[in-house]
Every structure is written in C-alpha cells, then in structure tokens.
Amino acid sequence: MRNARYIIVFFVVCLMLASVAQAGAVRVFKPMEEGVSDMELRRRALNEGFALAVLDDAKLMLPGTMDEVRTELFKEYMQTHAKPYIQGYKVLSSESMEGGLILSLDVRVNKPTLREGLKKMGLFATTQAPQSAAVTWPDTLNEESMAQLQGLITLTGLQLEQDVLPSFSIEPGPEKTFKGRLESDKREWVAINKDMAAVWFSLWGQYFTRSEVPRYGASVQKLSVSGWFSPDAALEFDRVLHAWDSAVQDVQLVELDMQPTGVGGTWEVRLLNGDRLDMLLKSYLPQRGLSYQLAEETEK
Amino acid sequence: MSLRIFLLTISVLLTFPAMALSFQGYVQPVGEGGTITWGNGEVSVVRSLEVPEGDENAKLTPLSVRRAASSARKQMLDMILAVRIDAKRTVSAFLSDDDDLAARVRGVVQNSPMERPALFEDGGEVRVSEQFRGKLAELILPTTIQFQSGIPPKLSTSMEQSLSYNGEDPEQVGGDNSSYTGVIIDARGLQVTPALTPVIYGQDGVGAYGAFLVSRANAINKGVIAYANTADPAALRERVGNKPLTIKALNAFGSWRTDLIITSPMAGLVRAIMRSPEAVQNCRVVIVLDRPEPVEEIPLDDVPVNDADEQSEQGQTPAEEQ
Structure with missing residues (x-):
C-alpha cells in the first residue's frame, strides 16, 4: 500500500515535470475541409499552433485568468495576429491522415514583445478587473462587423456603460474602412483601417499604455539581494531577473550597495506570480551563497 | 524511507x-x-x-x-x-x-x-x-560559427598520402550502419587538446563531424563533443547510445592539436551515422583521451589573449582551412 503511494506520487511528479519540459511544444489537429488544399491546411495548422503557443505564454504572464469565451476569442484573434510574437518554430512531426492533419510544433515565443502586446490589448488590466467604457456604433453596421465588435469588446474585457469615459465609437469609412475614435478624460485618438481589430487595438493600445492609466493590480515589491563579491555578479542577476517575466515585470535596479563586506542590490519589481518568484529565488540564490528579502513597496 | x-x-x-x-x-x-x-x-x-x-x-x-x-x-x-x-x-x-x-x-x-x-x-x-x-x-560560443550549415570544412591538403593506416579494414560505407547509435573516437596517445567545437576530418581533408552538423541550441545545451578517458561503450552509453561505432583516430591536427583525422571510409561512416536525427541532435560523439598525468597542469599564463597572439599562433602552421 505504501509502495503504491510512492508510485502514484512518482508519476504525478513525472507528469508535472514533463509538462514543464514541454513548454513551447504544441500539437494541433486540423480536420480536412472540402476544397482546401494540403498546403492551405498545413498553413492553417501552423497558424493555430502559433496561436496556441502564444496563448500558453500569455496565460503564464497575465496576472488574472481569462474565462473560456475570452480564451477562445484570444486564440481566434492570434490565429491571424500571432506572427509578431513568434521568434522561431520547428515542426516536430507532421502526420497526414484521411480525416486531416496532425502537426506537432516547438514554438519559441518572443516574450518581451508578447508582454508589450498584451499590455496594449489591455489584458494586464482587465484580467484583474473589467474596464468600464462606453462603446457606440451606427445602426448601419452589418451583422458580421457587429459580431466582430462584440468579440473585441469581450476579448478586451470591457464592461459597457453609458456616458462614461473612455468612450469608443466606430463607423464605416470610405473604401470599406473603419474609422474609430477613442476619447479619454484627457486625450482623444483616431484611427482608420480596413481591419476593425487593427483600429480597435491601435486605439485601446494608446489608452492602456498611457503613463497616467491606473496600473494593473499587480503589486510593486522591493527585492533586496546580498552576498555578492563583485558588482558584475549583481548586474548579471539583473539580467536573470528580467528573464523571469512570468513572475515579475517592470524590473528596475534601484540601488547597488558596495561595501567592504560584499555587494548588494535592490530592485523594484511588479509582482505577477508570488509563488513562482519565490520558487525561482529559492532555486537560484541560496546555492550561490546569496540571501534575499522581499517587501511590499508603496505603489507609485 | x-x-x-x-x-x-x-x-x-x-x-x-x-x-x-x-x-x-x-x-x-x-x-x-x-x-x-x-x-x-x-x-x-x-x-x-x-x-x-x-x-x-x-x-x-x-x-x-x-x-x-x-x-x-x-x-x-x-x-x-x-x-x-x-x-x-x-x-x-x-x-x-x-x-x-x-x-x-x-x-x-x-x-x-x-x-x-x-x-x-x-x-x-x-x-x-x-x-x-x-x-x-x-x-x-561565437555567433560567427556556422552551426548546422551542412557545409563541411576542408583542409587545404589531403591527408591521404601523409597518413598511412594499417588498422583493420574499415566497414563498407553504405552497409548496415543504421543501427549505430553514436561514435567513439579513440585518440589516446595523440596529445589532443580538448576544445568546445573540434572538427573530425577524414583523410581526404573533408570534415565528417563538427559544428557544421550540430544546431547552435544543441551545441549550447549538450556540447558538440564530449571527452572521456575510457573507450568502454558501456561507460559512454549515456552519451553515445547502446551501439556506438568505435574508431581509432589517425592523428591530431592543428597547431593546438584540437581536431582529429580519421580514415576516409570511417569518415564516410560517421557522416552516415550523423544523418540520424537522434545521433546528431544528441551530439553523440565522444573523443577518448589519455588519462591525465597526476601532476599535469595547464599553465594559464601561456594562453594568448589578443588578436596579435592569435595571428602569430595561426602563423605557426600552414593554412588549415580553405
């Protein structure tokens, strides 16, 4: 009985670690469709693979979670907009069968670019709490455009209210374009594009990256590390800390303390995942003879 | 427990x-x-x-x-x-x-x-x-190294004449080499200097294995080559798999004796083995060196540290690569 318990625990640990090792690996099945060539099917499978890989990384980065509908909308959006976030990919296997195509990919996502993209999409703010906003559109908007607009509202995480700011309005422009206008309490932006999503996110991107916009809910923490014998080591840790972007963001070295007894550094970080940061710090610092302290910083 | x-x-x-x-x-x-x-x-x-x-x-x-x-x-x-x-x-x-x-x-x-x-x-x-x-x-690892280019480096002169090989007849290239899982190159007695990206040449002067076959990611995570001081396949199984091919190196090459020369037929066999994704992705090549002398020490001060040193160092030998 005791042995059986060990075996079960062993397999659970194996599965957990296997999932960590497979980060970046995605598997896609695309069913065969009439009139769709093999090349086109492969292209669609690739795009879906990219979207899945971006979704996986986004889930790790975002401070909150997206519900099922929003996740589906995100995946759908990324099927046509993921490429800027893809650093490289490798086809691990491609299996054509009667019913369709199974594609296994190893996708490397450009995390800093994705983080910026998610900020512009407003997801860092609205996965914590919905954003109140007014959205208006003309009655002449056709059904397809209307459905797309509703999807964008849900994906962005807006809670529609009347007579509030920010206020977004959209109308059909010349030559099948869309003209969007976003007004906040201090500024107003306008964009025109044939792609409604491009209009939407270029305007909301301006809004969500304004310096005065309230930052997403993640708290700012002060991380102090001591025990180095050289400032080079502290600067290297600064790079390491920047790479832990699933745990912290907006990493800033604020103080480098060089004493005869050793070198210490203090960083301000925006905490996304406290457990993950704790795990990373504990796996990195003690084995290098370093100690740390983490304290909440007053929000700037 | x-x-x-x-x-x-x-x-x-x-x-x-x-x-x-x-x-x-x-x-x-x-x-x-x-x-x-x-x-x-x-x-x-x-x-x-x-x-x-x-x-x-x-x-x-x-x-x-x-x-x-x-x-x-x-x-x-x-x-x-x-x-x-x-x-x-x-x-x-x-x-x-x-x-x-x-x-x-x-x-x-x-x-x-x-x-x-x-x-x-x-x-x-x-x-x-x-x-x-x-x-x-x-x-x-310099980004200028052309990892996985598939283009083998070539020595300026063929070694066919200068290195005679009196060992056993090599296995026919194109034979049943699909079952080999890796390569062990016995370079004992050749005073080889270990390096991060050495090249294995055939006697014909054409590279058989090296960074040109390995991806940069695999070179970073696994190392292009591992060095050991035993040729026992059982001890090297982790690196070269269950059924490695063991080859005797003919000579070491280069001013620092980092690269190795093997017979042309064996070089062909190595190339064939390295067509297996499993072998090349896991960099399944081990070079066997002599056990170090107990008192051996590398004098760190003798290492060239600038371009001038590099040039003089390269100048000691004829051009090695085209």
Whole structure:
C-alpha cells in the first residue's frame, strides 16, 4: 500500500515535470475541409499552433485568468495576429491522415514583445478587473462587423456603460474602412483601417499604455539581494531577473550597495506570480551563497 | 524511507536529470584545485578556507569565505578563458574584442553556484562551479560559427598520402550502419587538446563531424563533443547510445592539436551515422583521451589573449582551412 503511494506520487511528479519540459511544444489537429488544399491546411495548422503557443505564454504572464469565451476569442484573434510574437518554430512531426492533419510544433515565443502586446490589448488590466467604457456604433453596421465588435469588446474585457469615459465609437469609412475614435478624460485618438481589430487595438493600445492609466493590480515589491563579491555578479542577476517575466515585470535596479563586506542590490519589481518568484529565488540564490528579502513597496 | 525523503530525491533527480545522470568523462586538472570535467562540461575550483594559524579557537568568518570564493572564482574565470573554442582561438581571444560580452562572462562566473561550510565552523573548503553549457556556452560560443550549415570544412591538403593506416579494414560505407547509435573516437596517445567545437576530418581533408552538423541550441545545451578517458561503450552509453561505432583516430591536427583525422571510409561512416536525427541532435560523439598525468597542469599564463597572439599562433602552421 505504501509502495503504491510512492508510485502514484512518482508519476504525478513525472507528469508535472514533463509538462514543464514541454513548454513551447504544441500539437494541433486540423480536420480536412472540402476544397482546401494540403498546403492551405498545413498553413492553417501552423497558424493555430502559433496561436496556441502564444496563448500558453500569455496565460503564464497575465496576472488574472481569462474565462473560456475570452480564451477562445484570444486564440481566434492570434490565429491571424500571432506572427509578431513568434521568434522561431520547428515542426516536430507532421502526420497526414484521411480525416486531416496532425502537426506537432516547438514554438519559441518572443516574450518581451508578447508582454508589450498584451499590455496594449489591455489584458494586464482587465484580467484583474473589467474596464468600464462606453462603446457606440451606427445602426448601419452589418451583422458580421457587429459580431466582430462584440468579440473585441469581450476579448478586451470591457464592461459597457453609458456616458462614461473612455468612450469608443466606430463607423464605416470610405473604401470599406473603419474609422474609430477613442476619447479619454484627457486625450482623444483616431484611427482608420480596413481591419476593425487593427483600429480597435491601435486605439485601446494608446489608452492602456498611457503613463497616467491606473496600473494593473499587480503589486510593486522591493527585492533586496546580498552576498555578492563583485558588482558584475549583481548586474548579471539583473539580467536573470528580467528573464523571469512570468513572475515579475517592470524590473528596475534601484540601488547597488558596495561595501567592504560584499555587494548588494535592490530592485523594484511588479509582482505577477508570488509563488513562482519565490520558487525561482529559492532555486537560484541560496546555492550561490546569496540571501534575499522581499517587501511590499508603496505603489507609485 | 519517509515519503518526504523519497519525494525530495525523485524531485531532484527529475528536475536536474542532466546532472543526475551525466557522466564525468575526461577530468582535466587545471591549476590549484581546478578541474574541467569534459563529459558534462563542468568547470570547478575547490579552495581551502584559511583560518588564522596559532589560534585554536579561530573560526570561519564571512571574510575568509569571501577571500576563498573570490580567489576560486578568479581561477575559474582564468580556466574558462584558457579553454580553446576551436583550432583557431581560445575563449579569451574571442572575448578580447567585446567588452560587454566579457563583462557578462565575468558576471556569470561571479554568480556561479558555490558550496561552502557553515560559518563559525573550524575550517573547510569552498567549491565554485559553472558549466560549459547553457548560459555560459551561449556567451562564449561565437555567433560567427556556422552551426548546422551542412557545409563541411576542408583542409587545404589531403591527408591521404601523409597518413598511412594499417588498422583493420574499415566497414563498407553504405552497409548496415543504421543501427549505430553514436561514435567513439579513440585518440589516446595523440596529445589532443580538448576544445568546445573540434572538427573530425577524414583523410581526404573533408570534415565528417563538427559544428557544421550540430544546431547552435544543441551545441549550447549538450556540447558538440564530449571527452572521456575510457573507450568502454558501456561507460559512454549515456552519451553515445547502446551501439556506438568505435574508431581509432589517425592523428591530431592543428597547431593546438584540437581536431582529429580519421580514415576516409570511417569518415564516410560517421557522416552516415550523423544523418540520424537522434545521433546528431544528441551530439553523440565522444573523443577518448589519455588519462591525465597526476601532476599535469595547464599553465594559464601561456594562453594568448589578443588578436596579435592569435595571428602569430595561426602563423605557426600552414593554412588549415580553405
């Protein structure tokens, strides 16, 4: 009985670690469709693979979670907009069968670019709490455009209210374009594009990256590390800390303390995942003879 | 065994599988307390902690630990800088042109894992270590190396005439080589210098294995080649698989004897084996070297550190590559 318990625990640990090792690996099945060539099917499978890989990384980065509908909308959006976030990919296997195509990919996502993209999409703010906003559109908007607009509202995480700011309005422009206008309490932006999503996110991107916009809910923490014998080591840790972007963001070295007894550094970080940061710090610092302290910083 | 100990053991083994399973291979002593383990790419230095003499009650202090760790890391940095990347250059020569990169390497070394005794003990040792894998390898392997280009380097002259081979008849290329899982090259007695990206040439002067076959990612994570001091396939199974081909090297090549020459038919066989994704992706090639002499030490001061040195070094031999 005791042995059986060990075996079960062993397999659970194996599965957990296997999932960590497979980060970046995605598997896609695309069913065969009439009139769709093999090349086109492969292209669609690739795009879906990219979207899945971006979704996986986004889930790790975002401070909150997206519900099922929003996740589906995100995946759908990324099927046509993921490429800027893809650093490289490798086809691990491609299996054509009667019913369709199974594609296994190893996708490397450009995390800093994705983080910026998610900020512009407003997801860092609205996965914590919905954003109140007014959205208006003309009655002449056709059904397809209307459905797309509703999807964008849900994906962005807006809670529609009347007579509030920010206020977004959209109308059909010349030559099948869309003209969007976003007004906040201090500024107003306008964009025109044939792609409604491009209009939407270029305007909301301006809004969500304004310096005065309230930052997403993640708290700012002060991380102090001591025990180095050289400032080079502290600067290297600064790079390491920047790479832990699933745990912290907006990493800033604020103080480098060089004493005869050793070198210490203090960083301000925006905490996304406290457990993950704790795990990373504990796996990195003690084995290098370093100690740390983490304290909440007053929000700037 | 309690469940807690069992879980801890399993977690450590699974989290650090490479460390748990990696064979050490050829362990090269360098300087005082330093070793380079060419099987798993670990470089380490052990330094004794100094406790004031004549004081029976003297204990370790933070300062004594700092002195020992700083000294050990300085030596480790020197060891890393002295390592040859290939026949043409050392790590030091590569970094001499790039101050930022050199600072990053120093940062990685200064942040290296350290084992030390608890403070206020009577004495002991500090051990610092780093690996020629992962981040360090990413920094010191030049991006100018054409990894996985598929274009083999060529020697300016063929070795067919100059190196006679009197061994057994080599296996026919194109025969049943699909079952070989890797390659062991026995280079004992040839005074080979270990390097990070050596090239294996056939007697015809055409490269059979090297960075040109391996992706940069695999070179960084696994090392292009491992060195061992035994040709026993069982001991090397982890690196070369269950059924490796063992080849005797004819000679070492280059001014620092980093590259190897094998017979042309064997070179053909190596190329065929390396067509297997499993073999090439896992860099399944091991070079066997003599066991180091007990007193052998690499004098770190003799390593060329700038371009001028590199040029004079290359000038000692005829042009090696076209």
